Amino acid sequence: MLTLEEGTHxxxxxxxxxxxxxxxxxxxxxxxxxxxxxxNKEEDEYNFRKKSGLFCIIAGxxxxxxxxxxxxxxxxxxxxxxxxxxxxxxxxxGGFRSVEPPVFYAGITxxxxxxxWGLNNSHREELLEAKCHAEQYxxxxxxxxxxxxxxxxxxxDKTPRYYQQLYSIMQRTPKVPVIxxxxxxxxxxxxxxxxxxxxxxITQYLALFNHELELSQKHFPExxxxxxxxxxxEDPDAVMVDLFKFLGLRWDTSYLxxxxxxxxxxLLG
Numbered sequence: 335m336l337t338l339e340e341g342t343h344x345x346x347x348x349x350x351x352x353x354x355x356x357x358x359x360x361x362x363x364x365x366x367x368x369x370x371x372x373x374n375k376e377e378d379e380y381n382f383r384k385k386s387g388l389f390c391i392i393a394g395x396x397x398x399x400x401x402x403x404x405x406x407x408x409x410x411x412x413x414x415x416x417x418x419x420x421x422x423x424x425x426x427x428g429g430f431r432s433v434e435p436p437v438f439y440a441g442i443t444x445x446x447x448x449x450x451w452g453l454n455n456s457h458r459e460e461l462l463e464a465k466c467h468a469e470q471y472x473x474x475x476x477x478x479x480x481x482x483x484x485x486x487x488x489x490x491d492k493t494p495r496y497y498q499q500l501y502s503i504m505q506r507t508p509k510v511p512v513i514x515x516x517x518x519x520x521x522x523x524x525x526x527x528x529x530x531x532x533x534x535x536i537t538q539y540l541a542l543f544n545h546e547l548e549l550s551q552k553h554f555p556e557x558x559x560x561x562x563x564x565x566x567x568e569d570p571d572a573v574m575v576d577l578f579k580f581l582g583l584r585w586d587t588s589y590l591x592x593x594x595x596x597x598x599x600x601l602l603g
Contacts, residue, residue, distance in 0.1 A: 367466035382508045386471035389413055389488035390581060391422075391507065393496035394515030395543055397525045399563045403515055404492035406574060407581070409589035414480060414598055415490035417441065417449045421471070422496060422503045427464040438493075442474075447603045452479040467506055483601050500546035504554050511581060512554075514547060517563045 366385050383389070390407070394400050408414055420438030424430045431439055442458050444450030453461070457477040464470040471489055475481045496503050497514065504512060517525070519540055526536050551558055559580045566573045571587055578585035588594070 366469045366472060367464075382468055383510050386468040386507075386510075387475045387489050388468075388471045388507065388510055389490055391496060391503070391510060391512045392490065392492040392515070393500065393503075393512065394494055394561075395497060395517075395522055395526075395539055396494045397529070398494075398517045398522065399515040399561065399566070400492055400494045403513055403561055403577075404490055405592055405595050406589055407513075407577070408490055408598065409586070409592060409594040410578070410583050412484075412487045413490050414484045414487040415492060416446065416451050416478075416480060418493045419451070419474075419491045420493050420495065421461075421474075421491070422467065422493070422506065423499065425502065425506070427467065427470045428462050430470075431462055446479050449599075453477050480602060484598060497543050497546060501549040501553065504550050504557060509557070511557050511559065512550075513559050513561055513577065515561045515563065521563070 392400050392404050392407070404415065418438065418441060420433055420441070421427075421430055423433045423438065433439060439458075441450045442453050442461070443455060444452070446452040451474065453474070454477075457473070460477075461470050461473050464473060471491075475489060481487060494515075500512070500514075504510075522540060523533065523536050526539075527533070531539075547558075547560075559577055561573065561577060570590060571585075574589070575585045
């Protein structure tokens with residue numbers, strides 16, 4: 335059974351009722367970026383998750399199981415997202431325009447029928463003009479057709495490349511839990527090598543992954559869950575029980591069929 339790092343104790347990053355409560359949009363007259371809305375700064379940071387509507391982040395070296403992890407998680411009620419997002423690859427909202435590769439910027443306006451976000455150009459510009467990431471996410475929920483259909487859903491941000499800036503991203507998203515998918519080094523070399531990635535680049539990816547993960551584990555151990563693909567292959571139910579417990583959710587074995595997730599997609603075409 336997969337557990338957290340030895341010596342750490344599991345505790346849910348946020349206490350949630352089951353099933354998840356609908357996440358309302360923040361009122362327009364509320365300064366979503368002002369950390370002084372609450373008299374208790376720690377409490378206000380805790381509310382980044384509510385202000386943004388961001389339920390969790392999923393990251394990992396490409397082809398280590400991020401898509402599988404996100405689809406299994408989104409079988410749960412009131413959780414949904416698109417293929418990838420990438421908002422947090424820029425330290426500021428306006429910098430998202432220049433994020434590499436350009437597929438992230440383009441994906442915001444690609445249609446939901448292609449499993450992207452479906453914003454129009456003017457709404458994308460509004461995201462770029464946001465004052466902070468929490469406001470960006472809230473605007474995404476306001477404008478994406480995904481959340482017109484699934485209007486009570488929280489955002490699941492699955493962006494594998496976040497692993498390259500993991501520590502910085504966790505600093506900018508207080509209290510948001512992060513799922514990291516991981517394969518052994520040999521499997522990563524084999525998987526990426528088949529896709530034409532050089533051994534030198536794979537070595538660099540792994541070094542950066544391990545550096546960012548070690549730094550993040552040191553500072554945010556209670557917010558990290560490492561989903562090891564070997565453990566998942568051997569006992570998927572056990573791993574998913576632990577993962578859902580980490581998120582404050584209840585796992586249902588039927589989610590392994592992805593039927594509930596697929597039904598959500600059917601509603602979007």
